Amino acid sequence: MAAWGLRLGVAKPSEIGAVMGRVNRTYSTSPVFSEVLRLPKRQLTKLVFPLQELERHLVSDPRPDLHLRIFDPSLEDIARAEDVFTPTARHRIEYVSSAVRLDHAPDLPRPEVCFIGRSNVGKSSLIKALFSLVPEVEVRVSKKPGHTKKMNFFKVGKYFTLVDMPGYGYRAPEDFVDMVETYLKERRNLMRTFLLVDSVVGIQKTDNIAIEMCEEFALPYVMVLTKIDKSSKGHLLKQVLQIQKFVDTQTQGCFPQLFPVSAVTYSGIHLLRCFIANITGNLKTNG
Template structure:
């Protein structure tokens, strides 16, 4: 009789990922411009997404902390690059939301320049995770950030958020649609990460992916 493989056997990075994100995560700094970025130390991963896609909720669920990242009902509140760190090995960067920011055009343009400068100049940035609302899929405003990442030659992967609000029978077609849209993009990582900050779905796999990145960087 063949034994069913355990999750740890299926993905050897599940347990390292759990331990990594169970660590003592701390807020480091908020940088409105690249001139005041914290020193580069260890590996960085960044989160990008539309202003109402649920980045702060994902940060809190990923780290198991209820209020590490502040959530807001007002889209576009995050106007800086927010840095969170666990030990010397890993830093998580919450990038300003895009698409629905309620701010003057001059300020939005300034954020855009900061993001571009950050992406091009942060040599320890291992991957950007682009958050996409699973109810809506990739929109033209998302295509713009994917184009930017492709041009900057920064590796990125797609995280689908709020999958608990999609019918289970419809989720495979949502994932397939996203896969089709990124298939020919040069900097896109092919694996899609469906998640729900409400139920915890997909977070073990996401943590494992980060742990694998860290192992490969080391």
């Protein structure tokens, strides 16, 4: 439980108001997040805690082991994570370089996280959304699958590095396996791999390429469900439960909580920022 004993799930609207006042007073939150905190409770939950919003439809599910959320930070934690993604004169967030081979990758000592998944699943769009507080950082997205051909490295101040990967499957670069497999196997400072799955179609056969690599190299990885703005709530819930079951029964190294996101509505983006800040050792959370 958070220090001041409150989570959105149990908060009454009056309590949320009190928390918002407290968050705004105590932390230098970005103006954007202050706007978020002023949203009505229902909208705020949908935007910041999309899984919690879905869980409301599971109250009648009798399975006692059905815990969709493990990483469950407070709004206060999430507000602090916004600062990690907000640039200042001394905290620069920028593109560093691109590489087609691991030995061309920049020598950055900080913890690193990378984003992999099928071509067109939304990797570059997700990174662009994570960096929305730094619009001058250029992250190229495209309707055409196979757009990102190189590993692109972005530095978040002295905190961590984030890597946008080319996709696998349709129109993947020819050297995809050599490039990505070597990176995943040998990059020493790789802390976490985010494996993106399109919420409209769920896990596909080609995703086994990434799942097998992560499992074989014993990498800690996390599944992110993209494009949730395109799915109905019912469809999304079905996908979440199906993928959750897959993760529980077929994987060893996958984090048991899924992260649903939309690069269009920004749903789930604040929570993912908080998770990344936390796992790279830059933010202690109470959840």
